[in-house]
Amino acid sequence: MAAGATDEQARNAIVEAADELFYTRGVNSVGMDAVRERAGFPLKRIYKLFPSKEDLVIAVLDRRSRLWDDGITRAAEASGDPVERLLAVFDFLADWFREDDFRGCAFINAYGELGSGSTRVAMAVREQKASFQRYVADLVGRIGGSPGLAAQLVLLAEGAQTTAAISGSPEAAGVARAAATTLIEADTGAPCVAA
Amino acid sequence: MAAGATDEQARNAIVEAADELFYTRGVNSVGMDAVRERAGFPLKRIYKLFPSKEDLVIAVLDRRSRLWDDGITRAAEASGDPVERLLAVFDFLADWFREDDFRGCAFINAYGELGSGSTRVAMAVREQKASFQRYVADLVGRIGGSPGLAAQLVLLAEGAQTTAAISGSPEAAGVARAAATTLIEADTGAPCVAA
DNA sequence: TTGCCATGAGAACGTTCGTTCTCTACTATA
DNA sequence: TATAGTAGAGAACGAACGTTCTCATGGCAA
Numbered sequence: 332m333a334a335g336a337t338d339e340q341a342r343n344a345i346v347e348a349a350d351e352l353f354y355t356r357g358v359n360s361v362g363m364d365a366v367r368e369r370a371g372f373p374l375k376r377i378y379k380l381f382p383s384k385e386d387l388v389i390a391v392l393d394r395r396s397r398l399w400d401d402g403i404t405r406a407a408e409a410s411g412d413p414v415e416r417l418l419a420v421f422d423f424l425a426d427w428f429r430e431d432d433f434r435g436c437a438f439i440n441a442y443g444e445l446g447s448g449s450t451r452v453a454m455a456v457r458e459q460k461a462s463f464q465r466y467v468a469d470l471v472g473r474i475g476g477s478p479g480l481a482a483q484l485v486l487l488a489e490g491a492q493t494t495a496a497i498s499g500s501p502e503a504a505g506v507a508r509a510a511a512t513t514l515i516e517a518d519t520g521a522p523c524v525a526a
Numbered sequence: 527m528a529a530g531a532t533d534e535q536a537r538n539a540i541v542e543a544a545d546e547l548f549y550t551r552g553v554n555s556v557g558m559d560a561v562r563e564r565a566g567f568p569l570k571r572i573y574k575l576f577p578s579k580e581d582l583v584i585a586v587l588d589r590r591s592r593l594w595d596d597g598i599t600r601a602a603e604a605s606g607d608p609v610e611r612l613l614a615v616f617d618f619l620a621d622w623f624r625e626d627d628f629r630g631c632a633f634i635n636a637y638g639e640l641g642s643g644s645t646r647v648a649m650a651v652r653e654q655k656a657s658f659q660r661y662v663a664d665l666v667g668r669i670g671g672s673p674g675l676a677a678q679l680v681l682l683a684e685g686a687q688t689t690a691a692i693s694g695s696p697e698a699a700g701v702a703r704a705a706a707t708t709l710i711e712a713d714t715g716a717p718c719v720a721a
Numbered sequence: 722t723t724g725c726c727a728t729g730a731g732a733a734c735g736t737t738c739g740t741t742c743t744c745t746a747c748t749a750t751a
Numbered sequence: 752t753a754t755a756g757t758a759g760a761g762a763a764c765g766a767a768c769g770t771t772c773t774c775a776t777g778g779c780a781a
Contacts (some may be wrong), residue, residue: 357554359639362737373760375760378740438614438639438694439634439688444554447555447629448552460692479701487681489688490680490681490685493631496637506677514709517708559767568728570729
Protein backbone atom coordinates (compact mmCIF):
# COMPACT_ATOMS: atom_id res chain seq x y z
CA MET A 332 0.00 0.00 0.00
CA ALA A 333 2.67 2.45 0.95
CA ALA A 334 5.19 2.08 -1.83
CA GLY A 335 4.36 3.86 -5.03
CA ALA A 336 0.99 5.12 -3.92
CA THR A 337 -0.28 8.37 -5.37
CA ASP A 338 -0.79 11.29 -3.06
CA GLU A 339 -4.54 10.83 -3.28
CA GLN A 340 -4.31 7.15 -2.37
CA ALA A 341 -2.01 7.99 0.51
CA ARG A 342 -4.33 10.76 1.66
CA ASN A 343 -7.33 8.48 1.74
CA ALA A 344 -5.50 5.67 3.50
CA ILE A 345 -4.07 8.02 6.12
CA VAL A 346 -7.37 9.75 6.80
CA GLU A 347 -9.21 6.45 7.03
CA ALA A 348 -6.64 5.00 9.41
CA ALA A 349 -6.66 8.13 11.54
CA ASP A 350 -10.45 8.14 11.58
CA GLU A 351 -10.65 4.61 12.89
CA LEU A 352 -8.08 5.30 15.58
CA PHE A 353 -9.39 8.71 16.60
CA TYR A 354 -12.98 7.52 16.72
CA THR A 355 -12.18 4.43 18.73
CA ARG A 356 -9.74 5.83 21.26
CA GLY A 357 -10.13 9.60 21.12
CA VAL A 358 -7.82 12.03 19.34
CA ASN A 359 -5.45 12.86 22.17
CA SER A 360 -4.96 9.21 23.04
CA VAL A 361 -3.68 8.38 19.57
CA GLY A 362 -0.13 9.32 18.67
CA MET A 363 0.97 10.09 15.16
CA ASP A 364 3.11 6.97 15.34
CA ALA A 365 -0.02 4.86 15.70
CA VAL A 366 -1.47 6.56 12.64
CA ARG A 367 1.74 5.85 10.74
CA GLU A 368 1.67 2.20 11.73
CA ARG A 369 -1.98 1.69 10.79
CA ALA A 370 -1.87 3.69 7.57
CA GLY A 371 1.39 2.13 6.43
CA PHE A 372 2.98 5.38 5.34
CA PRO A 373 6.07 6.95 6.89
CA LEU A 374 5.69 9.99 9.07
CA LYS A 375 7.43 12.07 6.45
CA ARG A 376 4.71 11.35 3.93
CA ILE A 377 1.97 11.98 6.47
CA TYR A 378 3.43 15.35 7.43
CA LYS A 379 3.85 16.36 3.82
CA LEU A 380 0.15 15.71 3.18
CA PHE A 381 -1.05 16.98 6.58
CA PRO A 382 1.34 19.58 8.01
CA SER A 383 0.04 19.09 11.54
CA LYS A 384 -2.08 16.71 13.55
CA GLU A 385 -4.80 19.33 13.61
CA ASP A 386 -4.89 19.29 9.81
CA LEU A 387 -5.34 15.55 9.94
CA VAL A 388 -8.16 15.87 12.44
CA ILE A 389 -9.91 18.37 10.18
CA ALA A 390 -9.51 16.02 7.22
CA VAL A 391 -10.98 13.19 9.27
CA LEU A 392 -13.97 15.33 10.23
CA ASP A 393 -14.47 16.37 6.60
CA ARG A 394 -14.51 12.73 5.57
CA ARG A 395 -17.02 11.91 8.30
CA SER A 396 -19.15 14.77 7.10
CA ARG A 397 -19.26 13.38 3.58
CA LEU A 398 -19.99 9.85 4.80
CA TRP A 399 -22.79 11.16 6.99
CA ASP A 400 -24.34 13.17 4.17
CA ASP A 401 -24.11 10.25 1.78
CA GLY A 402 -25.55 7.75 4.25
CA ILE A 403 -28.45 9.90 5.28
CA THR A 404 -29.28 10.87 1.72
CA ARG A 405 -29.23 7.25 0.64
CA ALA A 406 -31.47 6.24 3.53
CA ALA A 407 -33.94 8.99 2.64
CA GLU A 408 -34.04 8.01 -1.01
CA ALA A 409 -35.23 4.52 -0.10
CA SER A 410 -38.74 5.87 0.27
CA GLY A 411 -40.88 8.13 -1.86
CA ASP A 412 -43.14 9.35 0.89
CA PRO A 413 -41.91 12.67 2.30
CA VAL A 414 -42.76 11.80 5.89
CA GLU A 415 -41.00 8.45 5.55
CA ARG A 416 -38.00 10.26 4.13
CA LEU A 417 -37.90 12.36 7.26
CA LEU A 418 -38.25 9.35 9.54
CA ALA A 419 -35.54 7.57 7.54
CA VAL A 420 -33.07 9.69 9.49
CA PHE A 421 -33.89 7.63 12.56
CA ASP A 422 -33.71 4.35 10.68
CA PHE A 423 -30.28 5.40 9.53
CA LEU A 424 -29.35 6.06 13.14
CA ALA A 425 -30.67 2.65 14.16
CA ASP A 426 -28.43 0.90 11.66
CA TRP A 427 -25.47 2.96 12.77
CA PHE A 428 -26.04 2.34 16.47
CA ARG A 429 -25.95 -1.39 15.85
CA GLU A 430 -22.48 -1.33 14.37
CA ASP A 431 -19.91 -2.99 16.59
CA ASP A 432 -17.60 -0.03 16.77
CA PHE A 433 -20.29 2.61 17.30
CA ARG A 434 -19.00 5.06 19.85
CA GLY A 435 -21.26 8.07 19.47
CA CYS A 436 -21.08 11.07 17.21
CA ALA A 437 -17.50 11.76 16.19
CA PHE A 438 -18.26 15.47 15.95
CA ILE A 439 -19.68 15.71 19.43
CA ASN A 440 -16.73 13.74 20.75
CA ALA A 441 -14.24 15.90 18.90
CA TYR A 442 -15.94 19.06 20.09
CA GLY A 443 -15.81 17.98 23.70
CA GLU A 444 -12.19 16.96 23.50
CA LEU A 445 -10.72 19.61 21.22
CA GLY A 446 -13.35 22.30 20.70
CA SER A 447 -12.01 24.60 23.37
CA GLY A 448 -8.42 24.41 22.11
CA SER A 449 -8.91 24.41 18.36
CA THR A 450 -11.03 26.96 16.59
CA ARG A 451 -10.82 24.97 13.38
CA VAL A 452 -12.21 21.83 15.01
CA ALA A 453 -14.97 23.83 16.69
CA MET A 454 -15.90 25.40 13.37
CA ALA A 455 -15.90 22.07 11.54
CA VAL A 456 -18.21 20.56 14.14
CA ARG A 457 -20.54 23.54 14.09
CA GLU A 458 -20.72 23.44 10.32
CA GLN A 459 -21.59 19.73 10.30
CA LYS A 460 -24.37 20.24 12.83
CA ALA A 461 -25.68 23.27 10.96
CA SER A 462 -25.66 21.27 7.75
CA PHE A 463 -27.70 18.51 9.36
CA GLN A 464 -30.18 21.07 10.66
CA ARG A 465 -30.56 22.51 7.17
CA TYR A 466 -31.15 19.03 5.78
CA VAL A 467 -33.87 18.26 8.31
CA ALA A 468 -35.40 21.69 7.90
CA ASP A 469 -35.61 21.11 4.17
CA LEU A 470 -37.40 17.78 4.61
CA VAL A 471 -39.73 19.31 7.17
CA GLY A 472 -40.51 22.12 4.78
CA ARG A 473 -41.52 19.60 2.13
CA ILE A 474 -44.21 18.14 4.36
CA GLY A 475 -45.48 21.53 5.36
CA GLY A 476 -44.08 21.39 8.87
CA SER A 477 -43.04 24.42 10.86
CA PRO A 478 -39.39 25.43 11.33
CA GLY A 479 -39.75 24.66 15.01
CA LEU A 480 -40.53 21.05 14.20
CA ALA A 481 -37.22 20.68 12.41
CA ALA A 482 -35.32 21.94 15.44
CA GLN A 483 -37.20 19.49 17.64
CA LEU A 484 -36.41 16.53 15.42
CA VAL A 485 -32.76 17.50 15.37
CA LEU A 486 -32.68 17.43 19.18
CA LEU A 487 -34.10 13.92 19.13
CA ALA A 488 -31.44 12.76 16.70
CA GLU A 489 -28.64 14.33 18.72
CA GLY A 490 -29.94 12.95 21.98
CA ALA A 491 -30.31 9.50 20.48
CA GLN A 492 -26.67 9.51 19.41
CA THR A 493 -25.25 10.33 22.81
CA THR A 494 -27.71 8.12 24.64
CA ALA A 495 -27.00 5.15 22.40
CA ALA A 496 -23.27 5.68 22.80
CA ILE A 497 -23.30 5.87 26.57
CA SER A 498 -25.92 3.22 27.21
CA GLY A 499 -24.35 0.90 24.68
CA SER A 500 -27.79 0.06 23.36
CA PRO A 501 -29.31 0.96 19.98
CA GLU A 502 -32.82 1.31 21.29
CA ALA A 503 -32.58 5.10 21.50
CA ALA A 504 -33.11 5.20 17.73
CA GLY A 505 -36.53 3.61 18.06
CA VAL A 506 -37.45 5.90 20.93
CA ALA A 507 -36.43 8.93 18.88
CA ARG A 508 -38.36 7.70 15.89
CA ALA A 509 -41.52 7.22 17.91
CA ALA A 510 -41.18 10.69 19.40
CA ALA A 511 -40.55 12.12 15.94
CA THR A 512 -43.73 10.53 14.65
CA THR A 513 -45.73 12.11 17.44
CA LEU A 514 -44.17 15.52 16.90
CA ILE A 515 -44.74 15.40 13.14
CA GLU A 516 -48.37 14.44 13.58
CA ALA A 517 -48.92 17.18 16.12
CA ASP A 518 -47.26 19.80 13.95
CA THR A 519 -48.75 18.93 10.58
CA GLY A 520 -52.10 17.70 11.85
CA ALA A 521 -51.93 14.70 9.54
CA PRO A 522 -51.39 11.21 10.90
CA CYS A 523 -48.23 9.52 9.74
CA VAL A 524 -48.43 6.49 7.50
CA ALA A 525 -48.94 3.36 9.56
CA ALA A 526 -45.68 1.50 9.91
CA MET B 527 -6.19 28.31 51.61
CA ALA B 528 -3.50 25.71 51.37
CA ALA B 529 -1.79 26.00 54.75
CA GLY B 530 -3.51 24.25 57.62
CA ALA B 531 -6.54 23.15 55.64
CA THR B 532 -8.28 19.96 56.68
CA ASP B 533 -8.30 17.05 54.31
CA GLU B 534 -11.94 17.70 53.53
CA GLN B 535 -11.31 21.36 52.76
CA ALA B 536 -8.39 20.39 50.57
CA ARG B 537 -10.45 17.72 48.84
CA ASN B 538 -13.20 20.16 48.00
CA ALA B 539 -10.86 22.85 46.79
CA ILE B 540 -8.91 20.43 44.62
CA VAL B 541 -12.00 18.83 43.09
CA GLU B 542 -13.54 22.21 42.42
CA ALA B 543 -10.39 23.53 40.79
CA ALA B 544 -10.00 20.38 38.72
CA ASP B 545 -13.63 20.54 37.68
CA GLU B 546 -13.32 24.06 36.38
CA LEU B 547 -10.17 23.24 34.45
CA PHE B 548 -11.32 19.88 33.10
CA TYR B 549 -14.70 21.23 32.06
CA THR B 550 -13.26 24.28 30.34
CA ARG B 551 -10.30 22.76 28.53
CA GLY B 552 -10.89 19.00 28.55
CA VAL B 553 -9.26 16.48 30.86
CA ASN B 554 -6.27 15.52 28.75
CA SER B 555 -5.41 19.13 28.05
CA VAL B 556 -5.04 19.94 31.73
CA GLY B 557 -1.88 18.84 33.51
CA MET B 558 -1.78 18.04 37.19
CA ASP B 559 0.46 21.06 37.59
CA ALA B 560 -2.34 23.32 36.44
CA VAL B 561 -4.63 21.71 39.01
CA ARG B 562 -2.00 22.30 41.68
CA GLU B 563 -1.63 25.93 40.73
CA ARG B 564 -5.36 26.60 40.68
CA ALA B 565 -6.22 24.63 43.81
CA GLY B 566 -3.29 26.06 45.77
CA PHE B 567 -2.19 22.74 47.22
CA PRO B 568 1.12 21.03 46.53
CA LEU B 569 1.18 17.98 44.31
CA LYS B 570 2.08 15.85 47.30
CA ARG B 571 -1.17 16.70 49.02
CA ILE B 572 -3.17 16.17 45.84
CA TYR B 573 -1.68 12.75 45.28
CA LYS B 574 -2.27 11.74 48.87
CA LEU B 575 -5.96 12.56 48.53
CA PHE B 576 -6.29 11.32 44.93
CA PRO B 577 -3.73 8.61 44.16
CA SER B 578 -4.02 9.14 40.42
CA LYS B 579 -5.45 11.60 37.94
CA GLU B 580 -8.16 9.10 37.14
CA ASP B 581 -9.25 9.16 40.79
CA LEU B 582 -9.48 12.92 40.57
CA VAL B 583 -11.56 12.71 37.42
CA ILE B 584 -13.95 10.30 39.14
CA ALA B 585 -14.22 12.65 42.10
CA VAL B 586 -14.98 15.53 39.74
CA LEU B 587 -17.71 13.52 38.04
CA ASP B 588 -19.18 12.53 41.40
CA ARG B 589 -19.32 16.17 42.40
CA ARG B 590 -20.99 17.10 39.11
CA SER B 591 -23.50 14.35 39.71
CA ARG B 592 -24.45 15.75 43.07
CA LEU B 593 -24.68 19.30 41.73
CA TRP B 594 -26.88 18.10 38.87
CA ASP B 595 -29.19 16.19 41.17
CA ASP B 596 -29.47 19.11 43.57
CA GLY B 597 -30.10 21.64 40.81
CA ILE B 598 -32.72 19.61 39.04
CA THR B 599 -34.50 18.72 42.26
CA ARG B 600 -34.58 22.33 43.34
CA ALA B 601 -35.93 23.41 39.96
CA ALA B 602 -38.66 20.79 40.16
CA GLU B 603 -39.67 21.81 43.66
CA ALA B 604 -40.41 25.33 42.49
CA SER B 605 -43.77 24.16 41.20
CA GLY B 606 -46.49 22.00 42.69
CA ASP B 607 -48.02 20.88 39.43
CA PRO B 608 -46.61 17.48 38.37
CA VAL B 609 -46.44 18.37 34.70
CA GLU B 610 -44.68 21.62 35.51
CA ARG B 611 -42.24 19.70 37.65
CA LEU B 612 -41.43 17.59 34.63
CA LEU B 613 -41.03 20.59 32.39
CA ALA B 614 -38.87 22.25 35.01
CA VAL B 615 -36.06 20.01 33.77
CA PHE B 616 -35.96 22.09 30.62
CA ASP B 617 -36.12 25.36 32.49
CA PHE B 618 -33.17 24.18 34.50
CA LEU B 619 -31.35 23.44 31.25
CA ALA B 620 -32.22 26.90 29.94
CA ASP B 621 -30.62 28.58 32.95
CA TRP B 622 -27.57 26.38 32.65
CA PHE B 623 -27.14 27.00 28.92
CA ARG B 624 -27.03 30.72 29.56
CA GLU B 625 -24.07 30.50 31.89
CA ASP B 626 -20.94 32.04 30.44
CA ASP B 627 -18.80 28.98 30.83
CA PHE B 628 -21.36 26.47 29.62
CA ARG B 629 -19.58 23.95 27.49
CA GLY B 630 -21.99 21.03 27.25
CA CYS B 631 -22.55 18.05 29.46
CA ALA B 632 -19.39 17.20 31.36
CA PHE B 633 -20.36 13.54 31.39
CA ILE B 634 -20.82 13.33 27.65
CA ASN B 635 -17.54 15.17 27.16
CA ALA B 636 -15.71 12.89 29.58
CA TYR B 637 -17.20 9.82 27.99
CA GLY B 638 -16.08 10.87 24.54
CA GLU B 639 -12.60 11.72 25.68
CA LEU B 640 -11.89 9.01 28.25
CA GLY B 641 -14.69 6.45 28.05
CA SER B 642 -12.80 4.08 25.81
CA GLY B 643 -9.67 4.12 27.95
CA SER B 644 -11.10 4.19 31.45
CA THR B 645 -13.73 1.73 32.59
CA ARG B 646 -14.29 3.72 35.76
CA VAL B 647 -15.05 6.91 33.84
CA ALA B 648 -17.36 5.04 31.49
CA MET B 649 -19.21 3.53 34.44
CA ALA B 650 -19.53 6.87 36.23
CA VAL B 651 -21.01 8.47 33.12
CA ARG B 652 -23.40 5.58 32.54
CA GLU B 653 -24.56 5.73 36.12
CA GLN B 654 -25.23 9.46 35.94
CA LYS B 655 -27.28 9.06 32.79
CA ALA B 656 -29.17 6.10 34.22
CA SER B 657 -29.89 8.12 37.34
CA PHE B 658 -31.33 10.96 35.26
CA GLN B 659 -33.48 8.50 33.35
CA ARG B 660 -34.85 7.10 36.60
CA TYR B 661 -35.60 10.61 37.80
CA VAL B 662 -37.53 11.50 34.65
CA ALA B 663 -39.29 8.13 34.63
CA ASP B 664 -40.43 8.76 38.17
CA LEU B 665 -41.89 12.16 37.31
CA VAL B 666 -43.53 10.73 34.21
CA GLY B 667 -45.05 7.97 36.31
CA ARG B 668 -46.59 10.55 38.62
CA ILE B 669 -48.54 12.12 35.76
CA GLY B 670 -49.65 8.76 34.44
CA GLY B 671 -47.39 8.82 31.42
CA SER B 672 -46.00 5.74 29.73
CA PRO B 673 -42.39 4.56 30.26
CA GLY B 674 -41.74 5.31 26.60
CA LEU B 675 -42.53 8.96 27.21
CA ALA B 676 -39.80 9.20 29.80
CA ALA B 677 -37.24 7.83 27.37
CA GLN B 678 -38.36 10.34 24.77
CA LEU B 679 -38.05 13.29 27.14
CA VAL B 680 -34.58 12.17 28.13
CA LEU B 681 -33.51 12.19 24.49
CA LEU B 682 -34.73 15.76 24.18
CA ALA B 683 -32.74 16.83 27.23
CA GLU B 684 -29.59 15.11 26.00
CA GLY B 685 -29.95 16.53 22.52
CA ALA B 686 -30.53 20.00 23.90
CA GLN B 687 -27.29 19.84 25.88
CA THR B 688 -25.07 18.93 22.96
CA THR B 689 -26.86 21.25 20.57
CA ALA B 690 -26.63 24.19 22.94
CA ALA B 691 -22.95 23.50 23.53
CA ILE B 692 -22.01 23.27 19.87
CA SER B 693 -24.24 26.05 18.59
CA GLY B 694 -23.28 28.31 21.46
CA SER B 695 -26.91 29.32 21.82
CA PRO B 696 -29.29 28.50 24.69
CA GLU B 697 -32.37 28.30 22.49
CA ALA B 698 -32.25 24.50 22.34
CA ALA B 699 -33.74 24.44 25.82
CA GLY B 700 -36.88 26.19 24.64
CA VAL B 701 -37.13 23.92 21.61
CA ALA B 702 -36.83 20.87 23.84
CA ARG B 703 -39.42 22.20 26.23
CA ALA B 704 -41.90 22.81 23.44
CA ALA B 705 -41.33 19.31 22.09
CA ALA B 706 -41.70 17.88 25.57
CA THR B 707 -45.03 19.61 26.00
CA THR B 708 -46.31 18.12 22.77
CA LEU B 709 -45.10 14.63 23.68
CA ILE B 710 -46.62 14.80 27.16
CA GLU B 711 -49.96 15.93 25.80
CA ALA B 712 -49.97 13.20 23.20
CA ASP B 713 -49.02 10.53 25.70
CA THR B 714 -51.32 11.47 28.56
CA GLY B 715 -54.16 12.83 26.48
CA ALA B 716 -54.47 15.82 28.76
CA PRO B 717 -53.44 19.29 27.59
CA CYS B 718 -50.62 20.83 29.54
CA VAL B 719 -51.25 23.88 31.65
CA ALA B 720 -51.14 26.99 29.51
CA ALA B 721 -47.82 28.73 29.93
C1' DT C 722 15.30 21.17 74.54
C1' DT C 723 15.63 17.06 71.50
C1' DG C 724 14.06 13.95 68.16
C1' DC C 725 10.36 12.90 64.77
C1' DC C 726 6.87 12.85 61.71
C1' DA C 727 4.02 15.58 58.55
C1' DT C 728 3.94 19.43 55.43
C1' DG C 729 5.15 22.69 51.58
C1' DA C 730 7.62 24.05 47.59
C1' DG C 731 9.46 22.55 43.76
C1' DA C 732 12.99 19.73 41.33
C1' DA C 733 13.44 15.48 39.01
C1' DC C 734 12.20 11.12 36.71
C1' DG C 735 10.74 8.28 33.01
C1' DT C 736 7.54 8.23 29.35
C1' DT C 737 5.03 9.83 25.52
C1' DC C 738 3.91 13.18 22.36
C1' DG C 739 4.15 16.08 17.89
C1' DT C 740 7.46 17.15 14.84
C1' DT C 741 11.92 17.16 12.40
C1' DC C 742 16.24 15.19 10.88
C1' DT C 743 19.50 11.64 9.05
C1' DC C 744 20.82 8.38 6.02
C1' DT C 745 20.07 4.98 2.58
C1' DA C 746 17.88 3.47 -1.77
C1' DC C 747 15.72 4.31 -5.82
C1' DT C 748 13.91 6.49 -10.03
C1' DA C 749 14.35 9.33 -13.89
C1' DT C 750 16.52 12.32 -17.06
C1' DA C 751 20.79 13.61 -19.88
C1' DT D 752 26.43 5.64 -16.94
C1' DA D 753 26.27 9.59 -14.00
C1' DT D 754 23.54 12.56 -11.12
C1' DA D 755 19.85 15.10 -8.93
C1' DG D 756 15.82 14.78 -6.57
C1' DT D 757 12.57 12.11 -3.91
C1' DA D 758 10.81 8.48 -0.93
C1' DG D 759 11.19 5.27 2.87
C1' DA D 760 12.57 3.71 7.52
C1' DG D 761 13.45 5.05 11.72
C1' DA D 762 16.26 7.75 14.99
C1' DA D 763 16.21 11.96 17.41
C1' DC D 764 14.56 16.27 19.46
C1' DG D 765 12.36 19.38 22.68
C1' DA D 766 8.35 19.84 25.25
C1' DA D 767 4.78 18.26 28.29
C1' DC D 768 2.81 14.85 30.80
C1' DG D 769 1.75 11.87 35.32
C1' DT D 770 4.09 10.69 39.11
C1' DT D 771 7.75 10.50 42.64
C1' DC D 772 11.55 12.32 45.26
C1' DT D 773 14.41 15.79 47.83
C1' DC D 774 15.02 18.81 51.26
C1' DA D 775 14.12 22.53 54.25
C1' DT D 776 10.57 23.90 57.70
C1' DG D 777 7.62 23.56 61.65
C1' DG D 778 4.70 21.79 65.14
C1' DC D 779 4.42 18.15 68.77
C1' DA D 780 5.54 14.18 72.12
C1' DA D 781 9.00 13.01 75.61
